[in-house]
Amino acid sequence: MSDHVDVSNGLPANPEKSTIEGKNKFLGMWVFLGGETIMFATFFGTFLGLREGTAGGPTPDELFSLPLVFLMTMFLLTSSLTSVLGIISMKKNNFKAMRMYFLVTVLLGLGFFGCEVYEFWHYNHVGLGYSVSAFASSFYTLVGLHGAHVLFGLGWITTLLVRYWGKGITLANAPKFYSASLYWHFIDVVWVFIFTVVYLLTLGGA
Amino acid sequence: MATATATANKKKSVVWDWLTTVDHKKLAILYLVAGTLFFVKAGLMALFIRIQLMVPENDFMTGQVFNELITMHGTIMLFLAVTPLIFGFMNFVIPLQIGARDVAFPFINALGFWIFFFGGLLLSMSWFFGGAPDAGWTAYVPLSTREYAGSGMDFYALGLQVSGFGTLISAINFIVTIINMRAPGMTMMRMPLFCWTGLVASILIVFAFTPLAAGLALLMLDRLFMGQFFTPDMGGNSILWAHIFWIFGHPEVYILVLPAFGIISEVVPAFSHKRLFGYTAMVFATIVIAFLSFMVWVHHMFTIGIGPITNSVFALATMTIAVPTGIKIFNWLFTMWGGKLVFNTAMLCAASFVPTFVLGGITGVMLSMAPVDYLYHDTYFVVAHFHYIIIGGIVFGLLAGLYYWYPKMFGHKLNETLGKIMFWLLYIGFHLTFFIQHILGLIGMPRRVYTYLGGQGWDTMNLVSSVGAFVMGAAIVVLVLNIVYSAFKSERITVSDPWNARTLEWATHTPIPEYNFAQTPQVRSLDPWFYEKVHGEGKMQPAEPLQDIHMPNGSILPFLMSLGLFIWGFGMIMINMDNPIVPPGVVIAIGFIMTFGTMVLHSKEDHGYHIPLEEVKKIEKEVG
Ligand code: HEM
Ligand SMILES: [Cu+2]
Numbered sequence: 001m002s003d004h005v006d007v008s009n010g011l012p013a014n015p016e017k018s019t020i021e022g023k024n025k026f027l028g029m030w031v032f033l034g035g036e037t038i039m040f041a042t043f044f045g046t047f048l049g050l051r052e053g054t055a056g057g058p059t060p061d062e063l064f065s066l067p068l069v070f071l072m073t074m075f076l077l078t079s080s081l082t083s084v085l086g087i088i089s090m091k092k093n094n095f096k097a098m099r100m101y102f103l104v105t106v107l108l109g110l111g112f113f114g115c116e117v118y119e120f121w122h123y124n125h126v127g128l129g130y131s132v133s134a135f136a137s138s139f140y141t142l143v144g145l146h147g148a149h150v151l152f153g154l155g156w157i158t159t160l161l162v163r164y165w166g167k168g169i170t171l172a173n174a175p176k177f178y179s180a181s182l183y184w185h186f187i188d189v190v191w192v193f194i195f196t197v198v199y200l201l202t203l204g205g206a
Numbered sequence: 207m208a209t210a211t212a213t214a215n216k217k218k219s220v221v222w223d224w225l226t227t228v229d230h231k232k233l234a235i236l237y238l239v240a241g242t243l244f245f246v247k248a249g250l251m252a253l254f255i256r257i258q259l260m261v262p263e264n265d266f267m268t269g270q271v272f273n274e275l276i277t278m279h280g281t282i283m284l285f286l287a288v289t290p291l292i293f294g295f296m297n298f299v300i301p302l303q304i305g306a307r308d309v310a311f312p313f314i315n316a317l318g319f320w321i322f323f324f325g326g327l328l329l330s331m332s333w334f335f336g337g338a339p340d341a342g343w344t345a346y347v348p349l350s351t352r353e354y355a356g357s358g359m360d361f362y363a364l365g366l367q368v369s370g371f372g373t374l375i376s377a378i379n380f381i382v383t384i385i386n387m388r389a390p391g392m393t394m395m396r397m398p399l400f401c402w403t404g405l406v407a408s409i410l411i412v413f414a415f416t417p418l419a420a421g422l423a424l425l426m427l428d429r430l431f432m433g434q435f436f437t438p439d440m441g442g443n444s445i446l447w448a449h450i451f452w453i454f455g456h457p458e459v460y461i462l463v464l465p466a467f468g469i470i471s472e473v474v475p476a477f478s479h480k481r482l483f484g485y486t487a488m489v490f491a492t493i494v495i496a497f498l499s500f501m502v503w504v505h506h507m508f509t510i511g512i513g514p515i516t517n518s519v520f521a522l523a524t525m526t527i528a529v530p531t532g533i534k535i536f537n538w539l540f541t542m543w544g545g546k547l548v549f550n551t552a553m554l555c556a557a558s559f560v561p562t563f564v565l566g567g568i569t570g571v572m573l574s575m576a577p578v579d580y581l582y583h584d585t586y587f588v589v590a591h592f593h594y595i596i597i598g599g600i601v602f603g604l605l606a607g608l609y610y611w612y613p614k615m616f617g618h619k620l621n622e623t624l625g626k627i628m629f630w631l632l633y634i635g636f637h638l639t640f641f642i643q644h645i646l647g648l649i650g651m652p653r654r655v656y657t658y659l660g661g662q663g664w665d666t667m668n669l670v671s672s673v674g675a676f677v678m679g680a681a682i683v684v685l686v687l688n689i690v691y692s693a694f695k696s697e698r699i700t701v702s703d704p705w706n707a708r709t710l711e712w713a714t715h716t717p718i719p720e721y722n723f724a725q726t727p728q729v730r731s732l733d734p735w736f737y738e739k740v741h742g743e744g745k746m747q748p749a750e751p752l753q754d755i756h757m758p759n760g761s762i763l764p765f766l767m768s769l770g771l772f773i774w775g776f777g778m779i780m781i782n783m784d785n786p787i788v789p790p791g792v793v794i795a796i797g798f799i800m801t802f803g804t805m806v807l808h809s810k811e812d813h814g815y816h817i818p819l820e821e822v823k824k825i826e827k828e829v830g
Binding site: 020023024027028031032034035036038039041042043046049050052053054055130131132133134135136137138141145155159160163172173176 | 310311314374378379381382385386387412413415416417419420421423424427431432433434435437439440441442443446450453802806809810811813
């Protein structure tokens with residue numbers, strides 16, 4: 001079973017899917033993300049329906065600054081890349097490299113999150129309070145929910161790193177790292193949509 | 207080491223055992239008990255509603271209480287009674303029917319139950335803090351926003367948010383279980399129809415409960431944090447809620463009815479002593495219904511004024527659902543055709559399901575004609591329509607399942623005489639209550655009014671309807687009596703297959719050992735148990751040697767995590783309270799830490815334990 005696997009003799013090629021527990025986690029995670037997609041779609045729909053409703057408050061053109069959003073996108077996209085590298089290292093049974101890549105992922109994620117906190121603070125400062133308009137409420141809700149997902153993902157990966165810092169890759173923890181990285185990619189994909197729909201399309205006047 | 211854990215588990219007290227169990231059979235019973243309690247609670251509310259409407263200009267209760275009662279009746283029945291009852295059967299039966307030892311995620315299974323339960327508790331707390339929600343189970347804005355509704359709606363938004371999350375993770379667990387945990391030879395197209403409908407309903411939950419979660423979040427943000435989504439003056443839009451709610455709401459009705467279809471598809475072949483007619487068509491129809499159920503939500507909004515083109519498109523889409531549904535009806539009829547029919551209580555419920563459900567379907571097609579819906583909408587005609595489907599369909603389906611699986615669950619049958627009394631009371635009471643509501647609706651009685659003037663030709667019909675409600679109440683009393691009576695008096699069952707049935711759950715011993723199957727069975731056909739009885743040696747062929755059996759450990763963490771969510775949710779509601787004794791922030795923090803703290807604790811690995819071979823042999827000898 002999943003306990004007592006001797007890593008020195010080499011793990012199977014796909015350690016995350018070689019036990020039934022791992023297979024279950026893999027599928028369960030995909031189904032969960034399917035549901036999350038629909039939830040985000042609902043918030044996207046809400047934003048698209050309400051973004052014109054600025055009710056005399058600040059408008060997107062006055063607020064959004066693409067350089068900051070570009071920086072955030074870079075942070076998150078790179079963190080997605082490092083988490084892929086982490087999983088590749090896992091499949092090569094290189095625990096040290098995997099640990100390092102996931103650590104970098106967390107740091108980049110924190111960078112993203114920091115920017116987002118600054119962004120919200122700034123908008124609030126220039127008059128876009130949460131209750132100022134339907135646009136404000138729906139913007140903060142959609143982007144903030146994504147931010148909350150980032151925070152949860154950071155907590156998740158950090159917990160795994162702390163729990164397994166000196167333990168090496170096993171058949172029991174490989175699925176856990178794999179699920180966390182799937183979740184992280186999902187967050188990244190959602191951000192790509194936020195970047196296009198919320199920032200680019202709204203600024204481009206589409 | 208493993209043995210030590212196994213024996214240590216035995217010594218725990220009964221209460222602790224139930225609080226920490228991750229066994230799908232025990233969780234099934236917890237679901238059934240909790241669902242029944244909520245069912246009785248909401249049923250009593252229904253009786254109060256019918257007392258109020260029994261005579262014109264009644265002052266039995268105020269309009270406010272009436273609104274609270276109809277809101278809670280609908281909300282509880284759908285989210286906290288029928289859903290858990292269905293989950294109870296799915297939990298008990300699906301792993302057995304696919305030949306598995308447990309579900310894919312036993313821990314998540316327990317977590318799902320406790321979160322649902324605490325969410326229901328949170329909603330019910332509303333009675334003690336300024337009154338229950340009162341904007342209808344559909345919670346239409348602006349009625350339900352901070353401007354017009356009291357604190358009850360906060361409980362609605364957060365209670366359903368919490369319990370909905372439990373439902374969601376349980377559904378994910380069922381999907382993974384059905385896809386990954388099937389015994390060797392149990393291909394998808396050999397699965398019993400109950401597993402199929404359970405799978406499809408779970409998929410619907412994943413795609414329908416998530417928009418609901420989003421909608422409830424918007425409502426919560428509106429009420430607690432001044433969100434402006436629904437305020438037209440601030441750029442908001444009040445139709446938005448109706449869309450989100452019904453994108454969830456219409457699939458929800460199929461989430462409830464599909465598993466009931468599944469139960470009927472098990473009970474009808476068992477007591478017709480024939481295989482299910484048109485198995486493949488049944489599977490196909492289930493999938494088509496699920497797909498279409500996402501395409502029709504606007505039929506709840508025909509009168510909102512979206513426009514004739516949209517209305518026509520959704521009217522046509524709605525009508526097409528009648529096609530796959532019709533396929534199912536005919537397949538049940540053909541299953542019975544020429545069979546050796548046994549009309550015990552289970553079969554009576556299943557057989558009566560068919561015509562009652564057809565009536566509900568016909569009124570559904572009537573409602574789907576958008577122009578005529580202006581006449582029916584928001585009248586008692588709609589109330590009659592959905593009760594024909596929900597009681598005539600789902601409740602009768604659940605009762606059929608209860609009488610059918612009861613011996614496997616509890617080791618004795620329910621009494622047949624009391625069962626038949628219950629059936630006839632319920633059947634007659636149901637038609638008495640609801641048939642006449644079609645006519646009331648057609649002659650213009652609106653729904654959701656707490657009283658009406660006499661002399662409009664409504665008086666007698668309302669009286670009849672209320673009398674019918676009491677007859678139904680009597681039926682439920684007989685059911686409860688039956689459960690108690692049978693627990694003491696009914697003959698104990700030791701055979702594995704008291705009904706001479708067809709599917710794998712009847713191949714297990716009664717009572718079922720905690721590991722279900724000592725050896726995972728090898729499935730060789732559709733209706734595998736029947737196949738082995740006719741073509742094999744009368745028992746399942748094993749797919750593995752007899753060996754130590756790996757089992758998951760129980761855990762108190764699901765309970766604690768759910769309690770954490772409950773406290774968190776309650777803290778959120780306190781934000782709107784006038785004089786909270788403790789600052790809401792503190793309560794929220796406690797709940798938050800409990801929820802995520804237990805999550806971190808859970809990341810500690812737990813590999814379960816093994817039941818050693820000798821122990822398995824001993825148990826097999828005792829029950830076999
Ligand atoms: C052939 C299948 C069906 C059709 C064509 C159909 C059609 C409709 C339509 C058009 C309405 C809206 C009526 C109005 O508000 O004016 C409606 C309401 C409703 N239906 Fe159905 N229906 C079908 C099956 C079902 C099933 C299977 C269920 C439940 C399991 C169900 C439960 C409901 C409920 C609860 C409502 C009322 C919701 C509310 O306003 O509170 N229906 N149906
Ligand atoms: Cu509908």
